[in-house]
Amino acid sequence: MGNFGIARSAAPVMAGGLADSLFETAHRDPALPQIARRDKENPGTWNPVSASEVRDEVVALAKGLVAAGIRPGNRVAVMARTRDEWTVLGVALWSVGAEIVPVYPTSSRDQVEWILRDASCVGVVVEDEAGVMTVGSVCAGLPLLRHVWQLDADALPHLMEAGREVPDATVDSLRRIVLPESTAVVAYTSGTTGRPKGCALSHRSLAAPCDVLLAGWRHTAAAPGQQPAILAFLPFSHVYGLMIQQLCLRGGLLLAHEPELTEQALSAALLSFRPTFLYGVPYIFEKIYKNFLRKAQQTGKGPLFERAVRTAQDYAVATERQRLDQGPGPGVDLRLQHAFFDRTVYRKLRAALGGRVRGGCSAGSPLNRDLTLFYAGIGIFLHDGYGLTETGGGITAQPVGREKFGTVGRPLPGTEVRVAQDGEILVNGPSLFQGYVNDERGTRAVLQGGWLATGDIGRLDAEGYLSITGRKKEIVITSGGKCVAPAPLEEQLRAHPLIHQAVVVGDNRPCVGALITLDPEFLAHWRGALATSGDVPGREVREAREENALRQEVLRAIAAANSTVSRSESIRVFRVLQEPFAPSNGLLTPSMKLRRDAIVRRYGPEIDAMYATAARADRGGFAGTTEDFMSWDEADDVFRRARP
Incomplete structure (x- = not known):
């Protein structure tokens, strides 16, 4: 531990309210x-x-x-x-x-x-x-x-x-x-x-x-x-x-x-x-980035923007290694490329946020490391924070000058953090809550010897930086007994500009699956770009071409997510849903967190159909590769249903 x-x-010591x-x-x-x-x-x-x-x-x-x-x-x-x-x-x-x-x-x-x-x-x-x-x-x-x-x-x-x-x-x-x-x-x-x-x-x-x-x-x-x-x-x-x-x-x-x-x-x-600092949740920062990308593509500057993104991320990695005493910092060529893109791209991106933003903090769920590197590289030092309702907010923060992206930083001064044998994060400090109103049993269950059992799972590295890997109650256990934390896979899926939301499922199923919603604004832009990329006669042919291209984009996103986990943890089946998860339909909390139980109940028939389709493909000999396993019948045309 x-x-x-x-x-x-x-x-300062607090004396009043x-x-x-x-x-x-x-x-x-x-x-x-x-x-x-x-x-x-x-x-x-x-x-x-x-x-x-x-x-x-x-x-x-x-x-x-x-x-x-x-x-x-x-x-x-x-x-x-x-x-x-x-x-x-x-x-x-x-x-x-x-x-x-x-x-x-x-x-x-x-x-x-x-x-x-x-x-x-x-x-x-x-x-x-x-x-x-x-x-x-x-x-x-x-x-x-x-x-x-x-x-x-x-x-x-x-x-x-x-x-x-x-x-x-x-x-x-x-x-x-x-x-x-x-x-x-x-x-x-x-x-x-x-x-x-x-x-x-x-x-x-x-x-x-x-x-x-x-x-x-x-x-x-x-x-x-x-x-x-x-x-x-x-x-x-x-x-x-x-x-x-x-x-x-x-x-x-x-x-x-x-x-x-x-x-x-x-x-x-x-x-x-024109704020100087941004506090948000991953959804906000993901959406801002996707809007930057979409607008660049709409003006014919997509390739330039993508090169600028790679340069920003490379520059942020180099400066991160330098401040952690792991490297010399950006080389001459990288500094020159970064300076060029700062004049031509990054300055405009910062101006779109008011022009004065120096940094920001994301909390509520883990922020993708590549996205964090992008923001740091364009001059907005964005990092993850961690806290709970039961702790009055903040538990950790990035030490100034020793920030490590991909983590939520180190415990705040005066706060202690432990990781138990089962991976659960335990917290002790002055911000702990007084207990649950009218629920002594619930209070005793989470406050153990002065330590709060957070319900989150994570790990501490040798320098005390904390990484969050998921929630104990959200762990997916397949019928083969494999335990899978859904949050990292969902985070990787959302990194694709077309994917708006993702929920990993698979409890008591033969493999891991995913329910996916598409970003409506980026989808409209993507369709427009596809329509102008060549002459395709006939509506049916055009729609078939679009469906196949969209399928390949989703498969690429899933392959990228799967590359971060073992094969037994990888997503093998998926379904694209027409309706987004939102507080208004009871599938998101007001703080934009997934109501997993409600989603699984709502889409139970779709989940059953998803696995049944994969089982038919498996019996027919199509389970040789990940892509073949993720197949469906013509009757299960999820992409047609995704059209407005």
């Missing part, structure tokens, strides 16, 4: 821009709001909450997208000692009812009329719920007005009795299996990883002398989003909010706000 932890944190940081910033540097708000008349303009102005809004809102009867220890749910009102409301609730219960705004009626009842919420803040209707439909079974506030109906201004007669000193007194050990958030897990569990997180749990990162890594988030600017677009309903929010509030970083996660909205926000 390995055991690693790095030096004790240099972060999370709300204190904003008040301290407003006292120390009242004019410091703390929040940037989009101009209502000109959406492309962002107006800074100073720390003192944000504090005044928080105090006014906190007084309204007091007037409404919200008391220390009361739980209030917030069911809204990533908006600046969310941040102001959150600090106001903490200022009066209340506990926040974040709820995804897309949650179903049953999920909302379960969370509000399980957490004993006395109030809920929703975004719009749809949220009011959802909560209203379950109110009869929630006797403790006294308030439903709607943001789009000016609930916050009305609360501020209602609290005008409450003395400021009341808020100050309530804020000062909040202790680091007081519960700040009850964050419900995404619920990939079973009902979501409410993780009670103290103020210290949320603050600890943020303070450590600010102490050791803040200078990497912006150019020297520049205030770091962060665009928050991940949901605050997830602990990663809350961590980003608290990094900004505790570190005096400029925070902007983007509630829409569409490509168009995010692209416009990046160009207008």
